[in-house]
Amino acid sequence: MGENHTLRERISNWLFAIPAVAEWWSQRTAKTTGQLVDVSDPTPFAPVTKPLAQMRMALVTTGGFHRTDQTPFDMENPLGDPTYRVIPDATPRAELTITHKYYDHTDADTDHNVVFPLELLHELVDKQVIGATAPRHFAFMGHIDGELIATLNQETAPAVAEMLKQDQIDAVLLTPA
Amino acid sequence: MGLIARAIEAQGISTVAISITKELTLSVGVPRAVFLRWPLGHPLGEPHQRAQQQTVIYHALQTLLEASEPDTLVEPALRWRRETYVEPDWSKLVQ
Numbered sequence: 001m002g003e004n005h006t007l008r009e010r011i012s013n014w015l016f017a018i019p020a021v022a023e024w025w026s027q028r029t030a031k032t033t034g035q036l037v038d039v040s041d042p043t044p045f046a047p048v049t050k051p052l053a054q055m056r057m058a059l060v061t062t063g064g065f066h067r068t069d070q071t072p073f074d075m076e077n078p079l080g081d082p083t084y085r086v087i088p089d090a091t092p093r094a095e096l097t098i099t100h101k102y103y104d105h106t107d108a109d110t111d112h113n114v115v116f117p118l119e120l121l122h123e124l125v126d127k128q129v130i131g132a133t134a135p136r137h138f139a140f141m142g143h144i145d146g147e148l149i150a151t152l153n154q155e156t157a158p159a160v161a162e163m164l165k166q167d168q169i170d171a172v173l174l175t176p177a
Numbered sequence: 178m179g180l181i182a183r184a185i186e187a188q189g190i191s192t193v194a195i196s197i198t199k200e201l202t203l204s205v206g207v208p209r210a211v212f213l214r215w216p217l218g219h220p221l222g223e224p225h226q227r228a229q230q231q232t233v234i235y236h237a238l239q240t241l242l243e244a245s246e247p248d249t250l251v252e253p254a255l256r257w258r259r260e261t262y263v264e265p266d267w268s269k270l271v272q
Binding site: 110 | 178185191199207216220227231234238
């Protein structure tokens with residue numbers, strides 16, 4: 001799937017699995033990413049308007065999930081891949097895979113719920129905790145940099161938001177890699 | 178991920194994000210987030226640890242329901258493997 005790890009990438013993934021290293025990276029990246037969002041621009045907020053048991057919920061992950069019949073995320077561009085993949089709610093487990101070389105997804109491969117908790121949401125519908133799952137969910141790859149952040153911010157993220165609105169989704173759970 | 182949350186919320190849809198990179202989440206400004214100081218690639222915990230994964234979802238749903246303003250970041254301070262996880266009492270969320 002175009003995910004050939006070099007030794008350097010393997011060492012990097014191993015290091016970043018250590019919370020303190022991820023924390024250091026997070027602090028460092030926050031300084032540059034903070035400049036991308038206009039701080040005078042307040043964080044949007046849509047209050048919850050109905051009980052959980054009546055909500056239709058969607059998942060959006062940046063963990064690099066996609067269906068096996070979809071084009072994998074681009075592992076060659078060092079700026080990442082700002083596109084998304086639509087994952088229908090009924091996608092069988094065997095038809096889902098991960099392309100994302102910027103984190104060690106061995107555990108997520110073993111149990112998708114570690115990053116993309118679709119089975120967990122289905123269980124919550126069965127338990128009548130939430131009303132329903134969305135007809136489709138969405139996956140990005142994360143690890144987006146440079147000018148591709150603008151593509152995400154101005155094109156692909158709003159496109160996904162629009163589809164969630166069309167699907168009359170009440171709430172979205174976002175999960176990172 | 179924070180930019181995606183903002184775009185969705187701007188469409189009038191409530192969001193809650195799980196974060197394992199606190200400063201990044203704070204710098205972007207996310208409507209609602211639950212922070213866990215856990216290894217990257219494991220926002221819900223370990224494979225097949227259902228009670229641990231359910232506990233994370235529980236905190237996320239609770240934050241979704243209870244946050245009254247944007248930039249809410251909840252820190253349940255779950256200590257990765259050093260907790261005894263049991264399935265949450267979902268009825269507390271369904272009142």
